Amino acid sequence: MEKKWWHNKAVYQIYPRSFFDSNGDGIGDLKGIMEKLEYLKKLGVHIIWMCPINKSPNDDNGYDISDYYDIMDEFGTMKDMELLIEACKNYGISIIMDLVLNHSSDEHKWFIEAKSSRESPYRDFYIWRDSINGKVPNELKAFFGGSAWEFDEESGQYYLHSFSKKQPDLNWENSRMRGELYDMINFWIDKGIKGFRLDAIDNISKDLEKKIMNSGPKIHEYLKKMNENTFGKHNQLVTVGETGGATPELAKLYTDPERHELDMIFQFELMGIDGVRSGDWIQKEYSLIDLKNIMTKWQTELNEIGWNSLFWGNHDYPRVVSRFGDHSEDYRILSAKMLATMLHGMKGIPYIYQGEEIGMTNIKFTNIEDYRDVETKNFYKRKIDEGCSMDEIMSYIYRNSRDNARTPMQWDDTEHGGFTKGVPWIKENSNYTTINVKQCLEDKNSIFYHYQKLLKLRQEKEVFVYGSYELIYPEHPQVFAYRRTLEKEKILVICNFYGTETIINIKTNDKPKLLISNYRDTNINIDNLHLRPYEAVIYQMEGGEKE
Numbered sequence: 001m002e003k004k005w006w007h008n009k010a011v012y013q014i015y016p017r018s019f020f021d022s023n024g025d026g027i028g029d030l031k032g033i034m035e036k037l038e039y040l041k042k043l044g045v046h047i048i049w050m051c052p053i054n055k056s057p058n059d060d061n062g063y064d065i066s067d068y069y070d071i072m073d074e075f076g077t078m079k080d081m082e083l084l085i086e087a088c089k090n091y092g093i094s095i096i097m098d099l100v101l102n103h104s105s106d107e108h109k110w111f112i113e114a115k116s117s118r119e120s121p122y123r124d125f126y127i128w129r130d131s132i133n134g135k136v137p138n139e140l141k142a143f144f145g146g147s148a149w150e151f152d153e154e155s156g157q158y159y160l161h162s163f164s165k166k167q168p169d170l171n172w173e174n175s176r177m178r179g180e181l182y183d184m185i186n187f188w189i190d191k192g193i194k195g196f197r198l199d200a201i202d203n204i205s206k207d208l209e210k211k212i213m214n215s216g217p218k219i220h221e222y223l224k225k226m227n228e229n230t231f232g233k234h235n236q237l238v239t240v241g242e243t244g245g246a247t248p249e250l251a252k253l254y255t256d257p258e259r260h261e262l263d264m265i266f267q268f269e270l271m272g273i274d275g276v277r278s279g280d281w282i283q284k285e286y287s288l289i290d291l292k293n294i295m296t297k298w299q300t301e302l303n304e305i306g307w308n309s310l311f312w313g314n315h316d317y318p319r320v321v322s323r324f325g326d327h328s329e330d331y332r333i334l335s336a337k338m339l340a341t342m343l344h345g346m347k348g349i350p351y352i353y354q355g356e357e358i359g360m361t362n363i364k365f366t367n368i369e370d371y372r373d374v375e376t377k378n379f380y381k382r383k384i385d386e387g388c389s390m391d392e393i394m395s396y397i398y399r400n401s402r403d404n405a406r407t408p409m410q411w412d413d414t415e416h417g418g419f420t421k422g423v424p425w426i427k428e429n430s431n432y433t434t435i436n437v438k439q440c441l442e443d444k445n446s447i448f449y450h451y452q453k454l455l456k457l458r459q460e461k462e463v464f465v466y467g468s469y470e471l472i473y474p475e476h477p478q479v480f481a482y483r484r485t486l487e488k489e490k491i492l493v494i495c496n497f498y499g500t501e502t503i504i505n506i507k508t509n510d511k512p513k514l515l516i517s518n519y520r521d522t523n524i525n526i527d528n529l530h531l532r533p534y535e536a537v538i539y540q541m542e543g544g545e546k547e
């Protein structure tokens with residue numbers, strides 16, 4: 001496999017709106033990101049992915065772009081963006097920009113033009129259908145609830161929107177539209193952007209007659225052409241596509257370097273394990289064995305071809321420690337470190353979502369008015385219409401809402417967690433008084449320093465980057481353990497996923513050397529390893545280890 005500059009790096013995901021507000025308007029901004037580059041450097045990240053920063057009316061917090069060539073007013077100006085790109089360069093940090101290509105805002109000039117008349121030269125940039133017997137063209141549903149079709153009075157037809165009705169889908173069948181997008185991508189490459197995260201990218205090819213909304217028949221053709229006309233011309237750029245419908249087979253097609261489509265994808269098999277935000281948001285039971293099987297499947301499938309994106313969450317999912325760990329006072333720190341250890345020992349690029357590195361937790365607003373997310377608000381309205389009780393609705397929202405991950409970054413214990421001097425656009429989590437960056441930086445044993453160490457190991461030891469993966473003790477109900485091997489280099493990653501003790505016996509002649517642990521006095525006698533609650537450890541094995 002050809003080595004790439006980004007193979008041993010970690011990505012830090014920034015949700016700019018909630019990261020740091022430099023001017024007191026309550027909304028995070030580009031200058032705010034600039035002020036925190038030192039912090040990111042200290043953590044050890046070399047790539048940042050910024051969620052959309054383009055001009056937007058913010059129906060879906062920037063995922064509804066009204067001008068791809070401009071910056072969202074609240075975030076700053078093009079000059080600020082240029083300064084940020086320059087500053088990142090000086091810190092040795094590359095920027096991955098979010099490209100929203102499946103849809104635009106309904107306030108984009110193309111859409112305004114398109115709906116002005118059926119004869120508009122932009123009409124075909126979007127997807128239009130006549131009504132059928134006075135009703136919607138078909139029963140396709142939008143991700144944010146309701147029909148995927150919205151009637152436009154002005155021109156008397158329906159347009160398609162996979163997400164909110166303010167996010168009309170672009171028509172990728174139109175080559176002029178594709179050309180416009182290529183120009184825009186090249187504009188940002190010329191500005192110094194080093195990579196792209198392609199939003200909902202497998203939605204760009206559909207087959208509406210067959211009601212197929214993603215991974216349609218032309219998906220590979222579109223990706224190839226885009227690659228050829230934009231990022232593919234620059235050897236050093238990195239791309240990651242958000243592909244909700246990816247199977248390992250599709251993932252290999254998307255990411256096989258020979259095919260020139262994408263470098264990596266985000267697949268969501270793990271994200272669906274507990275039912276969060278899937279179907280009707282109903283909780284699904286799962287076991288650690290199910291989780292191990294999913295992780296192992298992707299590690300194995302993308303071993304030779306492709307490259308995994310490793311993530312526990314992002315701006316669309318609840319906080320990792322609340323979801324897969326235990327955010328109680330007793331175990332928040334231990335379990336957050338355990339989850340980090342498990343993920344960062346794997347093969348692929350780890351993504352850290354802002355606040356994960358300090359163990360931020362989910363939010364519970366008692367008043368629905370405090371929620372901001374369009375999906376959450378639509379869900380609420382629908383459930384009220386269905387006659388659901390308030391308590392029941394709120395229990396769904398607590399577990400599923402995307403706002404769990406969108407409360408302001410907790411920088412210190414001053415008002416609003418030091419995120420803003422004004423009134424934050426969304427309320428902060430009141431636990432900022434104890435969970436914050438300042439506290440983490442002062443405490444040598446904090447979650448932050450655990451992440452820092454994990455990132456350093458990935459830089460120092462090639463086995464973390466290129467070593468093969470092998471699950472061990474697959475049937476153990478409480479422990480997730482695996483081995484990575486690269487020629488003579490071997491590591492063992494062992495994680496107790498529960499708040500109770502357990503034992504694991506590892507038969508080996510090797511000498512284990514401790515690389516990292518979330519307890520200060522982890523055992524190095526691994527023949528009879530007593531694991532305490534959420535204990536996680538990585539050993540380097542020296543000699544000829546065998547079970």
Ligand code: NOJ
Pocket residue numbers: 060063100163199200242315316
């Ligand atoms: C996926 C993004 O991550 C999410 O936040 C957004 O709402 C949808 N795509 C639509 O752009």
